Amino acid sequence: MSASGTTPTSSFSSSLAEGPIDERKFVVALARGLDLLRAFRPGETLLGNSDFVERTGLPKATVNRLAYTLTVLGYLRFDESLGKYALDAGVLSLGFALLSGTDTLELARPHMRAFAREVGAAVSLGCRDGLDVIYLETIRSETALTLGLASGSRLSMLTSSMGRAYLAVQPIDVRMALFADLEKTAGTEGPALVKAAKREIEVFGKEGCCYSFRDWHEDVNAVAVPFREPRDRRWLVLSCSGPASSMGPEVFRERVAPLLKSLARRLGETV
Incomplete structure (x- = not known):
């Protein structure tokens, strides 16, 4: 002030x-x-x-x-x-206008349904909203046993795989400014959360995706991949989440991540 x-x-x-x-x-x-x-x-x-x-x-x-x-x-x-x-x-009405005007969402839905059935988990599409990421759509398989996050749900950039993936593709000056704001809003846990997010961004440089293993919720593992929308050129993020008790880190690294990266390439431009 x-x-x-x-x-x-x-x-x-x-x-x-x-x-x-x-x-x-x-x-x-x-x-x-x-x-x-x-x-x-x-x-x-x-x-x-x-x-x-x-x-x-x-x-x-x-x-x-x-x-x-x-x-x-x-x-x-x-x-x-x-x-x-x-x-x-x-x-x-604004929310409906956003969703109905997102061509990528219409294109993504059938692919997301097929992905959810194949993997047996939940797949989501989201974008940035302030210091959070907001879910535009979530599709679950019939056997998915993970916490339900519907359209409009928001997650922190620091602890969610989706938020970390968004941070990973930002110019370094934008990313550092976001980290500074995120650390302030996270209070005493801010430095540790920023450090963990930076580690995942280093992983992104090697694997092209970001993970969140029990960071957002103690029984949820997730992986996310960003892609640039062809028409509007904004960054959107695909994520897949599942129960940590039955879908461990290796499942996400070896099976889920390659499939999610393939889906992202079908929807837009990836890194």
């Missing part, structure tokens, strides 16, 4: 964009409003002003104005009996 009480535009540069921000074009108020919407986490239905303040770092007065504006526009709904806000239909 600056001395004037406003957040400098540059503070958004590494956490929200894939490159430097042109401050002449950047609308800070809009970015702050979107931060309120991002404050909701999977499974949460109601948040109060104190939750928004804690998660965004914005002053209470600013949060009040932003929440009111988003309510008027139909992106939030205020529950007077509880004094809290819920996401409203405006957010849902």
Whole structure:
């Protein structure tokens, strides 16, 4: 926060964009409003002003104005009996617009279904959202016994194979800025988590994929491969996850990773 009480535009540069921000074009108020919407986490239905303040770092007065504006526009709904806000239909319509406008998702679905059946696990497609990765789609085999993450679920870049794979293909200056922001938001565990993520990025240089063995969840192993979308040229990430109790690291290295890399090459440009 600056001395004037406003957040400098540059503070958004590494956490929200894939490159430097042109401050002449950047609308800070809009970015702050979107931060309120991002404050909701999977499974949460109601948040109060104190939750928004804690998660965004914005002053209470600013949060009040932003929440009111988003309510008027139909992106939030205020529950007077509880004094809290819920996401409203405006957010849902944006999500549907994103999914319906993603040609790669339509192309990927049949391949993902075949992959899930062959491997007997869950396969997901995701992209970056701030300091997280967000799931666009998840398809599970009938025998998959792993934690269910649906479209819209978010995971940390530091502990998820998907997030690590995204970090691995970023220019070094962007990656280091992201690491700095991620370490700050992770608190006391930040340095250890960043160190673990950097080790997996070194693995990416040798194997073309990133792993997460019990890092995100104690009984989940996963591998992820990034690819660049042909039309929009943005980075998307494919991941496959399964129960660590029955799908150990060698299964992912020797069987799952080669198949996932092959699928990524069919969908776009890989490293």
